[in-house]
Amino acid sequence: MVHFIFLLSFIAPVAFSDCKPLLSSLAPKTREVVHQEIISDLQNGNITEVKIKRLNGNTHDLWFVTLYNPETQRTRTALMKPREWGDHDGWARAPMEWVAYRLNRLLGMDYIPPTVYRYGFRANGHWIYEAPLILFVPEAETLFETEPTTWGQSKEAIQSDHRILCVLLHNQDGHKRNLLLGRHWTEDRSAPVFIDFGASLRKGTHITLSQYPAFGNTEPVSTIRKSTYLALKNLSHQALTEFSQHLTNEEIAGILKRRDGILAYFDQLLEAQGSSKVFIPES
Secondary structure, eight states, X not given: OOOOOSOOTTSOOOSOOOOOTTTOSSOHHHHHHHHHHHHHHHHHOEEEEEEEEOOTTOSSOEEEEEEEETTTTEEEEEEEOOOOGGGGTTTTOTHHHHHHXXXXXXXXXXXSOOEEEEEEEEETTEEEEEEEEEEOOTTOEEGGGSOGGGSSSOHHXXXXXXXXXXXXXXXXXXXXXXXXXXXXXXXXXXXXXXXOOTTTTOTTXXXXXXXOOBTTBOOOOOOEEHHHHHHHHHOOHHHHGXXXXXXXXXXXXXXXXXXXXXXXXXXXXXXXXXXXXXXXXXO
């Protein structure tokens, strides 16, 4: 049940590169280069400043950190979520933030801020055993409280992609305050941003495309972007082996089983309604 908003006046956005989910005019290779630059800074940067806050009903502290990478001489601001014993009964399983980011990239999406997972480091005198560091997104506000003309793509596409990620990861915390509009990381414009996947794979969770009782979000999803559909088809067990450091074999198999269910669901719709009714036009 953890949630947070990136719009915080006490953190100044520093040295950001920005990108929009699947709307970028940049070549895919260039977008990937930007991601790798951010990842390098988050992974190798020295933490020079820490601000700890507990906001918006969160069940644990949120750490806002400034990092400086001496190799690149770049500064980044990130949200750090130190892992706590017991993961708050599965509501704040810290490694899932990194898993969600990587799965989003494997599916050709770019909604989740670049994220790394680090072990054994100091943060202004605090010893951190392990934690994800998530790129801070400036100028962020709740997506559905903003003007849809500024989103860059349809509500239908955003809801479909978000629900698909939440079904694959059995994330039951995908309420509307975890969908933001903020300054993206490879383009200098606003774009939809998905946050807070710490409750993913919590035991006892069951989410489908037709029912998702996340704070009243029960609206069925019956359309999909063709690029997401094809990416799901191409998602292999081999690709998911990178998750083995954080997920069990059973959990990885569960993601693939739910992928198969999602594809079967849309294949039935395609056969019954045709592609023009099921595939969302790409922006």
